[in-house]
Amino acid sequence: MLALEKFIVPIGPQHPALKEPGHFEFAVDGETVTSVNVRLGYVHRGIEKATEDRNWAQNLYLLERICGICSHTHALCYSLGVEALAEVTAPPRAQVIRSLVAELERVHSHFLWLGVAAHEGGFDTLFMYSWRDRETIMDVLEGLTGNRVNYSANVLGGVKFDVDEKQRAAIQRGVDYLEERTHHYYKVVTTDSTFIRRTRGVGTLTTAQAEHVGVIGPMARASGIARDVRVDAPYAAYNLFPVNVVVETAGDLEARFVVRLKELLESYRLIREMVDNLPPGDLTVRMPRKVKEGEAISRIEAPRGEAFYFIKSNGGEKPERVKVRTPSLCNFMSIIATAPGHQLADMPMILAGIDPCFSCNDR
């Protein structure tokens, strides 16, 4: 009698699908995946430790480079934590600009994800179209902050730039165009019969499973859990501009597409409200060189879910400890829960469905 041995398909760390290194082992029975093993850490650079050798302001630039997609998230989360420790509050105008950039970043990130996820499903037309439209938001961000990727919008105690009339008009133009496109993409992902066969009922994560593995962000919201830090614990200007949480209950890949596209529409509304209601005033307040001794926690809603920072100061010019917990790490568990039982060909889409960000995750 032959011994029953598992056949394992290894993928990564260099692989054609995702642009970042991660190693996956899929045990298969024929075409059906029976178990998944994830190996992370290829992009671990040791940023948390490196923060201990830099002063408070320098760390802003280092932490921004944890992730190139959600760089503002990290800088904002760190700034909020350090400001809480130093008992400094950024002026209202700075708070709104911070939220504005955070929403613009969410738009760029969701468009990026839409393209990559469509690409994994073999729908390259959607990939090319969504990335073409994403350039609109990149232009807006570049006009606003001066850089396409690492915006460096935050300083400790405020923001670096103001939003003038010309930029306001540019933001509104960009958002109007993208809103029209988003409605189109919504129609595509919910009606295109070929695409639906790749997404509907694939990678379903029930509400109970989602609670059990502790997913966050759009993943949780696609599984019927209304979890959003912007609502649960408003930071920056989100108490002035309340967010309507988008929740879907299906929990499959299609629901994840729908949630992210509807979140885009919600972001457009917030962006419009923010640029129309920018409070007057200063952009920065004075920040002490040394930060009082103590510990602080800050949480914000990154495009992928809740980002969490723990910052400890010993009263000096440098932090004693900065701990970063990024959303991708929480969502990886859902792959192990959802992948078994699916075809091997569905794996890239299930992987892309959680919007993995390895550089966030490994730091």
Added chain:
Amino acid sequence: MSLNLTETWEHTLDALRTWARINSPWAIHYNSGSCNGCDIEILATLTPRYDLERFGVKLQGSPRHADVLICTGPVTLQSRDRLKRIYEQMPEPKFVVAVGACAISGGAFQVCYNVVGHIDEVIPVNAYIPGCPPRPEAIIDGMVKLLQSLQPQPEVMVS
């Protein structure tokens, strides 16, 4: 292209190969510890606004099919052997492009404990594209310059 038919057939074949290589380089991309910023800019370079594919550059999944290795990020301890392996799997002649400040010098991550260093401490590099991250225009410029450097002498210039 112009071919000199008095040359031996090996020369002619070489000229043909070079012509084909310059007009249709297949690239492979590996992130050896980057923050993603350069990776998404490389991807943006391939999409309609910038469209690197008009130079014949195609992003390819397997190192065995690739002519150009596009590297981003500093080299971490975990990915050093992987990077070497990918480089060794590529068929000759092969070219390496280091994209971004980290790939060139270690950038912001120079002193991090898990960072070995920059790309050319591990594998030889042919072209460097600076920036944090480089703009898509800069990436196009770097690729075009690399391809230009492969051009043979002016008398056998590819038309």
